[in-house]
Amino acid sequence: MMSGTALSQGRVVIKGSTTVLPVAQAAAEALMKKDPQVQVSISGGGSGDGIKALIDRITDIATSSRDIKPEESALAKSHGVKPLAHKVAIDAIVPIVHPGNPVSNLSVEQLSLIYQGKIRNWNEVGGENRKIVMISRDTSSGTYESWQEKILHGAKVSPRSQLQVSSGAIVQLISRNRFAIGYIGIGYVNKSVKALKVNGIEATAENAQSGKYPVARPLFMFTDGQPGGPVASFIKFMLGREGQKIVAREGFVPIK
Amino acid sequence: MSRKLKEIIIKNIFFLTALVSVAVLGLIMVFIFREAVPIFRVVSVFDFLFGTQWYPTYKPPEFGILPLIFGSLIVTFFSTLIAVPIGVLSAIYISELARPWIKEIFKPVIELLAGIPSVVLGFFGLVIIAPWLQDTFDMPTGLNIINCSMMLALMAVPTIASISEDALYAVPREFKEASYALGATKAETIIRVVVPAAVSGISTAVILGMARAIGETMVVLMIGGGATAIPEGIFDSVRPMPASIAAEMGEAPFRGLHYHALFATGAVLFMLTLAFNLVADYISHRFRQVGSGTL
Amino acid sequence: MNAVASTDTALTGVEAGLKERAKGSRSLRYFKQSVFFGVLRLSALIIALSLGGILAFIIFNGIGAVNWAFLTEFPRDSMTKGGIMPAILGTFYLTLGAILFSLPLGIMCSIYLSEYARYGRIVRIIRIGINNLAGVPSVVFGLFGLGVFVVFLQFGSCILSGSLTLGIMILPTIIGASEEALRAVPQTFREASLALGVSKWQTIFRIVLPNALPGILTGSILGIGRAAGETAPIMFTAAAFFTAKLPHSIFDEVMALPYHIYVLATAGTHIEQTRPIQYGTALVLVALVLSVDLVAILIRSYIRRKKRW
16 A cells, blocks of 8 residues: 555645745645645655655655756656656755854855865955854755755865754754854745855845846756646645745745 | 463464564564665775765765764764763662662662653754853854763663663672671672672673664764764764764665665664674673572 | 891781771771762762753743643644644554554563573574664664565555554563563462462463563563654654644554654754744653653552562
8 A cells, every 4th residue: 555645535745855845834734724635744854855755656746956866867767757847936045154254255166165175264265263164964955966066066065064954954053153154945044044145146036036146946846747636736736826925935936 | 272282382472473573683684784785886895884985975976984983983982981980880879879768769760861762862962952062162063972972871871770780789699798797898899799790781781881872863863963074073073874874864766876875884883783782692691690609 | 018027026017017907998998988989879960960950951941832732733834833733643653553563572572582492592592683673773773664664565654664663673672671570580489380280371371470560561661662752763664744634544644753853953944933842842752751651660669569579
């Protein structure tokens, strides 16, 4: 018996990205209020978790903050799964520091060197004379993958960086640590942390949509082929006006 | 049905259940090793165990788990360092010194400490100890070896204390009486007679405590800090093996290289705890005290 | 001592030396004893304070969040409001399932080990096997559960998978404690019973088992506590971040208290805002587990007092 397939009684199982999690959760709550027949169960774990769960057929929707990798596509094909991407929002990855940190702007180059462990002290980038504490996401994270691609251009993240399991955890750490740097989806930025500008450009909805902000990326929900039943309702809701309002409300950028 | 036949049947039913219990362990072993072996077609055992680069999702991926092993060993070492004195001394306290009413209260205290779920200790370390450490000692991060070791010690202490206490309790009274008769003080009796007599049980307790620490997942996941590098000091972050497995398993594609590598990590962890248990078993057999007559 | 002195002086010197050492060393010995005892007391105090400190923090920070609504409602507004009822229920189901599986199996296995097994190689292997099962890290159980129950047997992520995984995990705890309890029953009981012509099985069932009950009970309770509090085994096999409705069947995913704490504290969407709920959940979990432990302890000491050995 597959608990993953949900065409029974309106169950929808969602797994994947912690970046997309707040959006999925808010949407699920709103949809369930509208249509009590639909029952959504949500988990995080990272984009990689979600895609893997889709391939293993233990989830209906895989949320992901990155596109599917060729290896994953191949694996899916060998399992008879056809991942279909639904772009539901645009996200900007924002480097953050403690509000007390004097640094306000870093270039892509500087961020790359910091995360490779080659720039180790804040005073090399205009801050105080303190060791930089690098906080990163672990490898299951789509945020991590995007960061690695767009900032590090494929270079290795230093093993001394502390790996956290979610954007929320990074916010929590940074808000308490005067010498740490991290990166999160724009939806997670709040008053307890300070967002840095990248190459002088601020992370805003307009800059992300126009492409000026260098670290923007789409957020996806993957399904196995064309969805039907309650899963289709959920996707439709997500892409519709109400769903996109929720996207904006959670701090992300709607796709229109 | 004759009584004898009934007895035989019952005995064999019980034997079967014992086999099932062991079969489960065997199954876990088989399963883990089976899923681990494929990684060694890509990386040699030596490179896996002693490689210092853990980049399983990189292109090309690298699978060296030395930093993870090191992380495990280091937090186990420090937590044992903290837990053994506290645990053994407390066991001695309960078994030899405490007045009956204190004993009645204190033994439950230890059991309750054992009962605290690991996630709660992880939560405590994350939310209370880490900020405190960071602020008081101006550390770069409060999620590090020392924090981790302290909370792991809290988990190991009840194991060490209760098994040691059993071992001390099992020391025959005649030993103590003989010692007192020769004029020894209570402390001398404890230190020179009782504890040595119980040493096999106490060693077993310590080793089992260590095995507990090395296998613990939630505490190291939440408090270790997650840095996959060999630490330079006790204020650095680490990522012991269980933390890596728990954090990365969800995303490793089924039967992909990363998946196999994680199972191989699990196998290494498993063999370490196996080694601990075998040593404990050996000690408790080789040195066991079979009653007071065998002096 | 002057080695050149004559034998007499040497002997008296030795005597004097011994007396001197005996006298001074007496108070020295008792002083050392006081220090030693002080250290012992200190160790015990550290344990008591650790327990007390942790409980105090959790109670102090969590009590504000816990009220009837908290215990009986669903979470709302991305978990920042509402209650944790589905998690409480989920933990209950998972633990119940675990115990249903492992208690019978565990007791029967321990009966074999304690009453029937002859000291030989097979038994030694079985025992080693069980001890090692005890040492397997909880995350490895989670992997095993994922691979076998969730994927291979295709139960999916659900109560059944979670319970079986937890059950396997606590099996050695139950076996260990039960066996110890059975062994603690004096051999004379068995001998007396057998001498009266009672069969071995009847002896076990009517004499040994009842007397071993406190120990078995304690072991089971520790097992329950562990099953209720463990996170790693259910992370991949049963737990969900959020379920809209209560589970209908054993093939549904559930929320669970330990997972809830973990997720809210590390992977949630509003970590700081949900902090009071995290504390509240921790308080509920700790209260649940510790009161269950306390009950077992009380039962055990009650039965102990009634015993006459």
